[in-house]
Amino acid sequence: MFVVSTSAYSLEFLSHRGHYSVPVKSYKEIVFGDVYRQQYDFSCGSAALASLLTYHYSTQSSEQDIFKVMYQQGDKKKIKEKGFSLLDMKLYLASIGFNSDGFQIGLEKIREVGVPGITLVNFDGYMHFVVIRGINSHSIILGDPSRGTMVMPLDTFKTYYQGIVLLIRNEAKAGRSSFITDDKFAIYYRSPLESGVPRDSLGVFSITLPVSGEN
Known part of the structure; x- marks a missing residue:
């Protein structure tokens, strides 16, 4: 099971689109x-x-x-x-x-x-x-x-x-x-996950996380 801690850290992963190092925050830290x-x-x-x-x-x-x-x-x-x-x-x-x-x-x-x-x-x-x-x-x-x-x-x-x-x-x-004001409202409609991961990498993120039992 993948668990996000209550502190910020850097999540690195590789894909055919390139290497990402993304700061990830917990839901509590974001809100x-x-x-x-x-x-x-x-x-x-x-x-x-x-x-x-x-x-x-x-x-x-x-x-x-x-x-x-x-x-x-x-x-x-x-x-x-x-x-x-x-x-x-x-x-x-x-x-x-x-x-x-x-x-x-x-x-x-x-x-x-x-x-x-x-x-x-x-x-x-x-x-x-x-x-x-x-x-x-x-x-x-x-x-x-x-x-x-x-x-x-x-x-x-x-x-x-x-x-x-x-x-x-x-x-x-x-x-x-x-x-x-209106021009800044858009960022508050984004999901917590999107706040920590670049939009272009969201699809890759879901398939590169380790499953239970993997190192």
């Missing part, structure tokens, strides 16, 4: 490549904020550091029961020089403004923070701290969206440059 995975049941807020700052505003952050600050400054009992709030995030952002506000706006308006933000969604009764990374006419790209980067039809997401998003106001240029 969490630009999203921090939450470490606790109630830490999706700190993981989402760390993802937003690191991957959209070039401000290296960690879930752990943000968690510690927001937990120390916030209502600990409420945080344990319900997790962090958008207010906790707004106060943290202010402490590091970012002006932010919560806006009650539709998804089309977010697309028009063209900056990423954090929103609270209701996934079948489970309240959860995700990063809105990009929107086009029919789909949305989310940075989900529990699932990684995911593409969802807009009509589906509208059933989960609560109508409020936290947006950073004073770094519009950085926000717009990192917001995923």
Whole structure:
């Protein structure tokens, strides 16, 4: 049985088309490549904020550091029961020089403004923070701290969206440059395997892997 480990490595194989040395990543590494995975049941807020700052505003952050600050400054009992709030995030952002506000706006308006933000969604009764990374006419790209980067039809997401998003106001240029637009959507529709193997070699890949018992 062929098993892909949880770390990246180089897979080499020969074929009549030539020699390939291809970096291969696990599914987890691909979907969490630009999203921090939450470490606790109630830490999706700190993981989402760390993802937003690191991957959209070039401000290296960690879930752990943000968690510690927001937990120390916030209502600990409420945080344990319900997790962090958008207010906790707004106060943290202010402490590091970012002006932010919560806006009650539709998804089309977010697309028009063209900056990423954090929103609270209701996934079948489970309240959860995700990063809105990009929107086009029919789909949305989310940075989900529990699932990684995911593409969802807009009509589906509208059933989960609560109508409020936290947006950073004073770094519009950085926000717009990192917001995923139509011309960049295509790479997020590619399968995990395609992300690690050149498209031209996919057919060869399937017939050159060793079968069980082979060295």
